[in-house]
Amino acid sequence: MYDELIESGDLPLARKSVLPGTGFFLPDTLEEDLEAQQTEAALEGAEVAVIADPDADGLACVALLREAYDDIQNVPEPDADEADADDDDDASDDEPLEEFEPTPHSVALIPASPHDVEDALARVAEYGDEGIDIFVCDLAPDRYEYVEDELDAALETADSIAWYDHHQWGDDVAQAVRDAGVDLVVGDSDEECSADVVYRSLEYDFNLMYEELAAVTRDHDLWLREDPRSDDLADYAYWTDPAEYVEVVREYGVDLPDWVQEYIAERRVEKEALIEQAVGRAELREIGGYTVGITYGRCSQNEVAEAMREQGADASVIVKPAGSASIRGTDEFDRCHEVAGKVNGGGHPKAAGCKPDIYDDMLDYANHWTTRGAVTKRVILDAFRDVVAEADAAEDTAEDADADA
Incomplete structure (x- = not known):
């Protein structure tokens, strides 16, 4: 090559x-x-x-x-002396x-x-x-x-x-x-x-x-x-x-x-230009009462997540070209590590990372790049749905237990 x-x-x-x-x-x-x-x-x-x-x-x-x-x-x-001797202003x-x-x-x-x-x-x-x-x-x-x-x-x-x-x-x-x-x-x-x-x-x-x-x-x-x-x-x-x-x-x-x-x-x-590219691709999805922002691109994930938060996201997902993803939360959503744990990752309640095990060969990566991470996005959003559903079920169980007490 x-x-x-x-x-x-x-x-x-x-x-x-x-x-x-x-x-x-x-x-x-x-x-x-x-x-x-x-x-x-x-x-x-x-x-x-x-x-x-x-x-x-x-x-x-x-x-x-x-x-x-x-x-x-x-x-x-x-070495300032060497720099001064160079005619190139950038050196x-x-x-x-x-x-x-x-x-x-x-x-x-x-x-x-x-x-x-x-x-x-x-x-x-x-x-x-x-x-x-x-x-x-x-x-x-x-x-x-x-x-x-x-x-x-x-x-x-x-x-x-x-x-x-x-x-x-x-x-x-x-x-x-x-x-x-x-x-x-x-x-x-x-x-x-x-x-x-x-x-x-x-x-x-x-x-x-x-x-x-x-x-x-x-x-x-x-x-x-x-x-x-x-x-x-x-x-x-x-x-x-x-x-x-x-x-x-x-x-x-x-x-x-x-x-x-x-x-x-x-x-x-x-860096700022790459952030703008990723923010421009961002989408907002509603999952179990939470707004999840999701985007794709090589970028600084924290700044992109902050931009999606300002757009109303309770949690944000930044899918990277290499196949990994960063998940960022807020005070409203603090289960990022649980989401990541379902897709080959882990981290903190409000900051986690993962790389879903879905890439079998270079054709999968080619699809990943041309679709801007479509499969990875779907897998991670499904993980969000599972985590939210499990949290709701646990809350319902706790309420039933309190009612029976």
């Missing part, structure tokens, strides 16, 4: 909005080989491994742990550190998603030194059997494993993880982000900069939106290399330097 067919960077915005990024088209085996190489390199000589979701919350956990373990690395400023010290290459850390970062935390555990078990300490942050398994074997292998290698999170955990899953020998701390998902959990769980006297980092991270992760700096952190974490993000927030805190701010502003031009 020609590279230009899967390279989405130069696509017109309308087409870019409906197709997944380049990484989607790369085979899993290639990605797995690369992840194995990166993990082996990161763990060389490391005393601690942090398996974390590479969003702002997960990376804030890494920053806190590196501080607690006194793992410090100075961030180089972009300036306002650009991010495109070739940021951190030296080895004693606290190694191992990025992982909720769908592959077990793979990350297996790689740490394989490449980590005997007696390494392992932390898992901002990740939750839907079922214990998904991580059981890999967790056992990691426990054989590690001196200790601590797991810090704030997602919704099933009681049986949490108990099984604790019974395996893991120090699991799960915060209230309505009150804390994972960085809060790490901040209060570590026996370390953090300075105020890290308290502020946890607070501003929480502002975005819980979608409070009371501090405008939280959007900057979230966007920067999404767009830049995870290693760069961790070291930049450790050096500058939540007040990002000018060169980062200008980089974010430049990237937000396209």
Whole structure:
């Protein structure tokens, strides 16, 4: 396949909005080989491994742990002298550190998603030194059997494993993880982000900069939106290399330097355009007394969900070109994790994610792109109907019990 067919960077915005990024088209085996190489390199000589979701919350956990373990690395400023020597006005010290290459850390970062935390555990078990300490942050398994074997292998290698999170955990899953020998701390998902959990769980006297980092991270992760700096952190974490993000927030805190701010502003031009594309496709559906907004597109899901809320949605679904979907709730609807749980996902009462198991081959994906996620939308809306019906039935049962009492 020609590279230009899967390279989405130069696509017109309308087409870019409906197709997944380049990484989607790369085979899993290639990605797995690369992840194995990166993990082996990161763990060389490391005393601690942090398996974390590479969003702002997960990376804030890494920053806190590196501080607690006194793992410090100075961030180089972009080279202003080189920029001045370049005749191209766009090549300036306002650009991010495109070739940021951190030296080895004693606290190694191992990025992982909720769908592959077990793979990350297996790689740490394989490449980590005997007696390494392992932390898992901002990740939750839907079922214990998904991580059981890999967790056992990691426990054989590690001196200790601590797991810090704030997602919704099933009681049986949490108990099984604790019974395996893991120090699991799960915060209230309505009150804390994972960085809060790490901040209060570590026996370390953090300075105020890290308290502020946890607070501003929480502002975005819980979608409070009371501090405008939280959007900057979230966007920067999404767009830049995870290693760069961790070291930049450790050096500058939540007040990002000018060169980062200008980089974010430049990237937000396209971000806003993609948001407009997705909002323009939004539809509102009535399900059991709730208004559910649903749309499709490559976009920033929180802003799109907020736009649908302003249009009257009690809950919102953003279906992505890669086949996954984000589900966002409000005070009126707080069962997003239950909806996601019916379609191969999970999360919080007001914020969840899923990827329905409906893609058997590339023809299914082709249909997904050309129909703007029609099948995925139908499956998730059916899950909404089931959850609402079950909640109504439970309420009726409770009322009958009260009447009989």
